[in-house]
Amino acid sequence: MRRLLIITSCFLLGFTAINLRFVLYSGSPVTQDGAGSRGSSWADIDGDGDEDLFVSNRQNQDNLLYINNTEDPQRPVLDLVEDQPVIMDGGDSQGSSFGDYDNDGDLDLYVANRRNQKNFFYRNNGDGSFEKITEGPHVNDTLSSTSVSWVDINNDGYLDLFTASRNDEPNAIYINDTRGSFTKLESGLIVEDIENIRACAWNDLDGNGYQDLFAGNANGTNSIYLNNGDLTFTKVTEGSPVNEEGYTYGVSTQDVNNDGHADLFVANLYQPNTLHLNNGDGTFKKVTSEDIVQDEGHSKGLVWQDFDNDGDLDLFVSNGIPGSVQDHFYYQNQGEGTFIKLTDVAIVKHGGLAGGSSSSDINGDGRMDLLVTNWVDNANNRLFFNVSDNSNNWIQILPVGKKLKTPYGTLVNVHYIDEDQTQRKSTQYLLSQSGYGSQSSLYLHFGIAKATQIDSVSILWPQGKLDTYTGLEKNKRHIIEEL
Numbered sequence: 001m002r003r004l005l006i007i008t009s010c011f012l013l014g015f016t017a018i019n020l021r022f023v024l025y026s027g028s029p030v031t032q033d034g035a036g037s038r039g040s041s042w043a044d045i046d047g048d049g050d051e052d053l054f055v056s057n058r059q060n061q062d063n064l065l066y067i068n069n070t071e072d073p074q075r076p077v078l079d080l081v082e083d084q085p086v087i088m089d090g091g092d093s094q095g096s097s098f099g100d101y102d103n104d105g106d107l108d109l110y111v112a113n114r115r116n117q118k119n120f121f122y123r124n125n126g127d128g129s130f131e132k133i134t135e136g137p138h139v140n141d142t143l144s145s146t147s148v149s150w151v152d153i154n155n156d157g158y159l160d161l162f163t164a165s166r167n168d169e170p171n172a173i174y175i176n177d178t179r180g181s182f183t184k185l186e187s188g189l190i191v192e193d194i195e196n197i198r199a200c201a202w203n204d205l206d207g208n209g210y211q212d213l214f215a216g217n218a219n220g221t222n223s224i225y226l227n228n229g230d231l232t233f234t235k236v237t238e239g240s241p242v243n244e245e246g247y248t249y250g251v252s253t254q255d256v257n258n259d260g261h262a263d264l265f266v267a268n269l270y271q272p273n274t275l276h277l278n279n280g281d282g283t284f285k286k287v288t289s290e291d292i293v294q295d296e297g298h299s300k301g302l303v304w305q306d307f308d309n310d311g312d313l314d315l316f317v318s319n320g321i322p323g324s325v326q327d328h329f330y331y332q333n334q335g336e337g338t339f340i341k342l343t344d345v346a347i348v349k350h351g352g353l354a355g356g357s358s359s360s361d362i363n364g365d366g367r368m369d370l371l372v373t374n375w376v377d378n379a380n381n382r383l384f385f386n387v388s389d390n391s392n393n394w395i396q397i398l399p400v401g402k403k404l405k406t407p408y409g410t411l412v413n414v415h416y417i418d419e420d421q422t423q424r425k426s427t428q429y430l431l432s433q434s435g436y437g438s439q440s441s442l443y444l445h446f447g448i449a450k451a452t453q454i455d456s457v458s459i460l461w462p463q464g465k466l467d468t469y470t471g472l473e474k475n476k477r478h479i480i481e482e483l
Contacts, residue, residue: 012423019390020308020332022346022370025383029080030055030066030371035383037064037373039301039356039437043098043107044068046128051360051441053078053375054086055381056093056111063087063096063111067128073363076385085132091117095356095437099150099159100405102180107406110138111435112145112163119145132139137184138174145172150408151202151211154231155463157403162190164197164215168286171197171215175231188299189233190225199436203253203262203409203429206282209464211409213265214241216248217365222266226282231441241266241276242284244354249300250356250435255427256313257337260411262429267299267317267436277337291341292331298324301357301433305368308332309392309447311426315339316347318354318372325352328372346357352376356438361445366394366475368445373438393451393474396443399430399459402482409462412444416474419450445478 025031036058042051050068057063065087066078073136081087083170091113098107102123109130111120121139123128133139138161147164154160165171170191174182185191196219205212210227217223221243224236237241241264250267257263261278270272277282287293287295292315301318308314312333319326328348331339342348347370355373362369374381395414401407410430418424428444448454451474458468459480465483 009243019388020342020345021387021389022384023387024346024350025385028078028383030078030383031380036061036375037355038319038375039096040358040371040373040443041096041098041109041439042358042360043439044442045098045107045124047106048440050364051362051443053360053371054096054109056096056437058094062090063093068362070363073365076363079363084130086122086130089120089121089132093120094145095147095433097148097150097432097439098406098442099408099432101159101176102402103158103405105405110148110150110161112148114144114146114166116142116144118142119148120425138179138182141172141184143171143172144393146198147200147433149200149202149435152404152408152462153211153227153353155210155229157401159180159404159406162200162202162213164200166196166198167219168194168196170194185231188231189235193223193235195220195223198249199251199433201251201253201431201433203431203456204462205253205262205278207280208259209462211462212282214251214253216251216266218247218249221245222248222251236282239283240274241284244274246271250302252302252304252431252434254304254313254429254431254434255411256315258312258425258427260413260427263337265302265304265315267302269298269300269321270296272296273299273317287337290339291373292339295329295341297326297329299329300355300436301372301438303357303359303370303440304434305359305370305440306445306447307370307386307448308367308388308390309366309394311424311447311449313428316370317356318357322353328354335477350382352379356436358434358438358440359420360441361396361443364477366396368441380476393448393455394447395448395472395474396448396477397457398443398477398479399461400479400481401461404462406442407462407482411460413458413460414446414457415455416448416451417453417455419452422454424451425444448474
């Protein structure tokens with residue numbers, strides 16, 4: 001394995017009154033290896049506590065893998081790997097996602113390819129190296145996959161696979177056989193509906209304990225499939241998320257107003273994006289009166305993240321289509337799901353033909369950084385290092401299930417006491433996919449403003465079990481195991 005050291009030359013762009021500042025790194029392999037990148041995924045693949053980076057590239061360009069070797073928080077280092085199977089396969093790679101499919105404690109990687117190419121699956125050997133798996137339907141179907149999600153569909157404690165397809169080809173569900181392989185689900189609504197899906201998001205939308213699917217369609221209305229718990233689904237046909245024609249490229253199901261329910265954000269091309277707040281029963285109320293749903297862009301990637309550590313999730317949306325240069329969007333959450341648009345932040349000033357976006361705390365300093373991929377061949381991806389100095393506190397939590405080691409769909413609630421002695425709560429879901437083709441940090445990052453202490457952390461695991469933890473310190477990362 002040969003590694004290339006990051007050169008930490010950089011320049012600073014953008015400043016706002018809320019002390020939200022980013023540095024654009026221009027001398028890094030991450031920002032020099034552009035090859036028509038589509039998406040990106042962050043995960044700690046070698047078990048050293050730092051998150052590493054995978055970037056998916058288009059049209060037979062090798063994909064990219066970077067190992068995080070940061071020692072000094074002031075000098076983040078991501079080293080390019082050159083001799084792994086993960087980056088030796090050339091495909092028209094779109095989405096990617098990490099998940100521990102065999103529950104052995106390390107993270108495996110699945111990559112979705114389009115143009116009727118086989119998808120790629122790599123099993124982690126436990127030391128950060130990978131073995132390519134070539135047997136099974138999940139690596140031998142020739143579809144036109146645009147997105148992938150790991151999800152425990154049947155609540156058996158093992159991750160299954162869902163791949164979304166474009167060009168009027170069927171989606172695919174592969175059920176984990178718990179013996180190291182998968183069985184393809186041959187019938188049912190999700191795999192028989194012929195649509196043109198660009199992005200997908202799984203979460204428990206109706207509160208029945210099973211993971212449901214929101215599918216973003218690039219040629220028609222979007223779709224919600226409610227999980228009946230027996231490998232069958234009921235398609236929702238009424239309500240704002242599914243009755244509007246659009247050209248959707250990115251979706252997410254994060255909780256944006258801290259009420260414990262999965263809300264829906266939809267990133268569209270050629271028309272405004274949309275936000276739908278969950279009423280708590282799987283129905284939604286459409287937001288109609290804010291910039292977040294009135295700005296018309298060519299949106300694909302999106303990241304929900306508390307970049308300013310004030311206790312609620314802000315939103316970054318990446319834009320771009322060929323022949324059009326457009327700034328990205330950044331919306332600061334004002335609490336309870338209301339937003340203001342910021343235009344003087346560095347991360348919105350580099351519009352172009354952007355793909356997916358993702359976020360991770362690269363150097364462990366409690367400030368979430370941002371990667372924006374560039375769709376154009378031979379154009380650089382953009383890595384923004386968060387150097388905000390607002391002195392707010394934070395906590396990062398990696399939930400690990402007793403059986404299901406990467407428990408996607410888990411809801412984490414952080415209860416804390418603010419500086420004015422007010423009891424507050426922040427909630428987030430652990431997600432396998434967000435926006436177009438990307439996966440942000442598996443460490444859920446909670447800003448807690450000027451909190452004097454963390455009262456407790458409660459975790460609602462995907463199968464409905466609720467555990468509560470106390471004594472957790474602020475301004476630290478915590479791996480929390482199911483009780």
